[in-house]
Amino acid sequence: RNQVRHYNFDVEYIFGAPDCNEHVVMGINGQFPGPTIRAKAGDTVVVHLTNKLYTEGVVIHWHGIRQLGTPWADGTASISQCAINPGETFTYRFLVDKPGTYFYHGHYGMQRSAGLYGSLIVDVADGEREPFHYDGELNLLLSDWWHQSVHEQEVGLSSSPLRWIGEPQSLLINGRGQYNCSLAAHYSNSSSNQCNLKGGEKCAPQILHVQPKKTYRLRIASTTALASLNLAIGNHKMVVVEADGNYVQPFAVDDLDIYSGESYSVLITTDQNPKNNYWLSIGVRGRKPNTPQGLTLLNYLPNSASKLPISPPPVTPQWNDYNHSKSFSKRIFARMGSPKPPKFYDRRITLLNTQNKINGFIKWAINNVSLALPSTPYLGSVKFLLNHTYDQTSPPENFPSNYDVMNPPANPNTTSGSGVYRLNYNTTVDVILQNANALAVNVSEIHPWHLHGHDFWVLGYGEGRFSRKDERKLNLKNPPLRNTVVIFPYGWTALRFIADNRGVWAFHCHIEPHLHMGMGVIFDIDGRNVKGIPNEALACGATGRLSVNGVHH
Numbered sequence: 001r002n003q004v005r006h007y008n009f010d011v012e013y014i015f016g017a018p019d020c021n022e023h024v025v026m027g028i029n030g031q032f033p034g035p036t037i038r039a040k041a042g043d044t045v046v047v048h049l050t051n052k053l054y055t056e057g058v059v060i061h062w063h064g065i066r067q068l069g070t071p072w073a074d075g076t077a078s079i080s081q082c083a084i085n086p087g088e089t090f091t092y093r094f095l096v097d098k099p100g101t102y103f104y105h106g107h108y109g110m111q112r113s114a115g116l117y118g119s120l121i122v123d124v125a126d127g128e129r130e131p132f133h134y135d136g137e138l139n140l141l142l143s144d145w146w147h148q149s150v151h152e153q154e155v156g157l158s159s160s161p162l163r164w165i166g167e168p169q170s171l172l173i174n175g176r177g178q179y180n181c182s183l184a185a186h187y188s189n190s191s192s193n194q195c196n197l198k199g200g201e202k203c204a205p206q207i208l209h210v211q212p213k214k215t216y217r218l219r220i221a222s223t224t225a226l227a228s229l230n231l232a233i234g235n236h237k238m239v240v241v242e243a244d245g246n247y248v249q250p251f252a253v254d255d256l257d258i259y260s261g262e263s264y265s266v267l268i269t270t271d272q273n274p275k276n277n278y279w280l281s282i283g284v285r286g287r288k289p290n291t292p293q294g295l296t297l298l299n300y301l302p303n304s305a306s307k308l309p310i311s312p313p314p315v316t317p318q319w320n321d322y323n324h325s326k327s328f329s330k331r332i333f334a335r336m337g338s339p340k341p342p343k344f345y346d347r348r349i350t351l352l353n354t355q356n357k358i359n360g361f362i363k364w365a366i367n368n369v370s371l372a373l374p375s376t377p378y379l380g381s382v383k384f385l386l387n388h389t390y391d392q393t394s395p396p397e398n399f400p401s402n403y404d405v406m407n408p409p410a411n412p413n414t415t416s417g418s419g420v421y422r423l424n425y426n427t428t429v430d431v432i433l434q435n436a437n438a439l440a441v442n443v444s445e446i447h448p449w450h451l452h453g454h455d456f457w458v459l460g461y462g463e464g465r466f467s468r469k470d471e472r473k474l475n476l477k478n479p480p481l482r483n484t485v486v487i488f489p490y491g492w493t494a495l496r497f498i499a500d501n502r503g504v505w506a507f508h509c510h511i512e513p514h515l516h517m518g519m520g521v522i523f524d525i526d527g528r529n530v531k532g533i534p535n536e537a538l539a540c541g542a543t544g545r546l547s548v549n550g551v552h553h
């Protein structure tokens with residue numbers, strides 16, 4: 001009964017107007033965001049990806065899909081495969097084993113920031129039921145948008161002095177935002193103009209049409225390049241039921257924080273005055289915002305969608321109200337009956353996050369190594385023992401005991417590297433993500449960390465430097481399973497996962513410019529024994545030369 005679902009994706013640059021200003025964006029089959037992939041748990045998704053860019057490679061990562069047994073289909077350039085050349089087609093074929101709200105996006109350079117993304121939704125298998133009821137569903141893919149081209153952003157980030165990208169010009173909901181006007185201008189005495197949109201424009205908000213007295217599932221995913229977001233719906237509570245493709249113990253909130261790389265499902269009941277429409281707003285958290293809220297409308301039918309709500313949009317909490325964010329994160333627990341973590345770990349790796357310099361260039365480093373990806377994909381290098389293609393020394397397991405996480409690095413100089421952590425197959429691995437002060441005094445930023453190939457249990461969050469006494473605070477009873485988790489300023493986050501999926505996997509900050517600046521690590525989980533890597537995944541670099549020489553495996 002499981003199906004194979006085929007998609008043909010042509011990736012190309014198209015003219016779009018994500019926030020009403022015309023701009024080149026990355027599109028798929030002429031669409032931005034790309035088409036939604038929809039499948040049932042147990043299905044196989046097949047995507048024939050054709051690169052129709054003129055002069056750039058491309059790959060697509062299926063974010064949240066574990067790629068059990070297919071590490072070559074993870075869509076990470078230099079890690080799981082070679083970038084696909086212009087004119088070429090690469091076929092991704094993978095199992096979607098778990099129902100949930102996922103998305104896909106470019107994972108080469110900063111192509112995600114350029115608009116290469118779309119939704120991937122997995123329904124329960126035939127005959128199965130979700131553990132909650134709803135009458136209809138609405139899908140919200142959230143992103144942020146810059147007017148500066150991604151090429152210019154990349155060069156600026158790689159320059160000395162650094163040319164930081166700054167805050168986004170617009171926030172987008174399903175690829176739509178408004179830069180020169182606001183849907184809610186007339187509620188405030190702000191300088192922005194009321195939008196005069198008829199509804200057919202590329203940047204007109206996608207209206208959320210609902211019937212009164214029903215329950216809706218909102219699927220919310222964030223593929224922002226930088227922004228942490230807070231989402232709220234005027235007058236409506238939301239009950240959180242899913243996070244990153246895993247069921248959570250339901251809890252009700254007025255607003256929710258979502259970091260780049262995360263997804264949630266919430267249930268809302270349309271039990272408010274049916275004569276009115278209501279705002280849905282997203283606003284920036286965790287960085288001093290310079291971007292207006294993203295807005296759309298919850299339209300109670302049969303009201304006209306052009307009928308504006310009677311009150312202004314929900315106010316986003318103060319950007320630096322971290323207690324608000326922490327109390328939300330700490331309310332997320334696994335739904336009863338979810339798999340529990342092993343009681344003990346085999347190996348614990350502590351990863352210190354710092355901002356550093358290399359010859360005056362600003363970088364991010366993990367345990368004093370700033371990740372520099374090699375030209376030959378790790379998966380091929382590990383499989384074929386091509387040891388000259390990347391650093392053979394593994395990065396450190398920890399950081400010096402005298403390092404002061406509350407102050408800027410005493411010596412901000414670091415080095416770049418391409419070494420990997422080699423994890424033994426089927427072992428239980430703990431990771432302590434340790435935040436620290438960045439280069440400037442009194443600055444420590446939010447970083448959402450995303451793991452490829454696995455979900456992890458979030459065992460807990462804490463303040464300052466993780467120490468032995470924090471050990472007993474870890475939650476081994478009902479920690480949520482996720483693929484992305486945040487580290488708060490000056491804090492730590494503890495994770496546990498079972499390294500049960502052979503391959504070479506990225507674990508990195510999901511902020512696109514931070515990854516570009518080296519903020520990630522690589523896990524090799526017995527990649528040597530991966531079987532069945534298609535030749536075309538590795539036809540570049542040192543493995544490319546192997547393939548032409550006719551080596552088979």
Ligand SMILES: O=C1O[C@H]([C@@H](O)CO)C(O)=C1O
Pocket residue numbers: 162164438445514517
């Ligand atoms: O990586 C970053 O660089 C800038 C700043 O630290 C240097 O200008 C910033 O806000 C980041 O998140």
